[in-house]
Amino acid sequence: MNTFTGIPFAAATFYAELAKNNNRHWWLAHKDIYDSAVRLPLESLLAQLAPVFGQSKFFRPYRDKRFSPDNSPYKTEQGVFASNYEGVGFYLRVSAAGLSTGGGYHSYSPAQLARYRTAVDAPVSGEILVKIVKSLVEEGFTIDCESLKTVPRGFARDHPRADLLRHKTLSASTLPGLPKWLDTPAAAQEVAARWEQLRPLVDWIVRYAAP
Template identity: 75%
Template sequence: METFTGIPTAASDFYAELEDNNNRDWWLAHKDTYDAVVRVPLESLLAELAPVFGPAKLFRPYRDVRFSPDKSPYKTVQGAFASNYEGVGFYLQVSADGLLVGGGFHSSSAAHLARYRTAVDAPVSGAALAKAAAALSESGFGVEGQKLKTVPRGFPRDHPRAELLKHKTLSASLLVGLPDWMDTASAREEVARHWEQLRPLVDWVIRYAAP
């Protein structure tokens, strides 16, 4: 594994061009660029962060077009997910817009949703989640995820954590963009710093509502 020296800003240029040339011929002609400026730097970064945040999976660059009206074959972002627990962890993405960091959970099984809602409803654990979500919002993160339009059945509509109860998935993300440190070794510490901001949310899910 190569030593991490930064994520080249050329990675964003690559995705800007891909958005205009999303076809097999262009991809094959630029596959070496993808490997050099996207895949290898991210694999190196994730390997160095793994001891703290868990092993990471770099998502496949190919879209599943079987059930989509959009038949573009390639994703216009490269995502990765680092985790020590199935379904909950830390996210990193590179696109034409630059870097995005995030974290949370995406499982929505019935059993998991029941655990999540019970924990949100309980005074101590619910207050802890509300505090973590508020801190992330104040730091510029967007708190997001799949949501119901109304509070789920069995909970009062005026519940103090009604918005959190509506969530079927819960995550937070921040578009960092193209900072000066992106293409330097300092990107490792900066990504780690942002992921640590997300740790209260991730740890809450692991403690109270693991998938």
């Protein structure tokens, strides 16, 4: 029996305070809040959504400081990823700003990037993606991507889908923030509804540009 009752507003407060006290002493003194307001509610939520959206992965709360001048040890958000496919799926984040949901892919291989560009270049699959992206923007999603400054070599600069060809990664997200339903069981349905809006994008990537 699932016991998801919502994501407490205390989760946002926890991350707001962490941003001001990003050190091991503070983290250890408040880890019980992380467990009760962040980790356990999200684990319960993802277990409830897993039959439809796939198994989940929790991103580590610890920062990788090896390639960053920022020495703060902890991430100021908790990210999770749910998927039935390797590397492509649905995202959820909790931070001081509240809840963020998204979907798509954030990393790629050269082979995947080649498949993506071929699919964008092709008239049928390319136009399908144009319609998906346009629909998501109209529904209030932000298109997130790592992209080139110019159209990649081998494609015309005036290509009708030049903007999409420049993308190296592709995802979309929305920030519900701190709505009244966040700390209620209805949060599961709200997250599921937003992920369903993203399903056409995820399915397109799986079909035409899988890792």
